[in-house]
Amino acid sequence: MAKAIRRGASQGRARSVLADLAEFVETLTRSLFDPYRPELYYMRGPGPKWHAKHDGMPALVRVRAKR
16 A cells, blocks of 8 residues: 555656646747847837936037138
8 A cells, every 4th residue: 555655656746747847848938939029119228318417528629720
C-alpha cells in the first residue's frame, strides 16, 4: 500500500513539472511573439517643459561688420 501512495505522489510531481514546463513555454511564446508594443504608441518624446529645462542658451556667434 505504501508503494501505491508513493507512485501516486511521484505521478503528481511529474504532472506538476509538466504543467510548469507547459506554462513556461506558453509564457515564453507570448513574450516573444506578442504584437503589442506600447512604446510605439505612448512614448512621443520629451515635451516643452523638458526642453526648457535641458536646452541650453544658444551659443553667441561673432559677426564681423564691414566698414
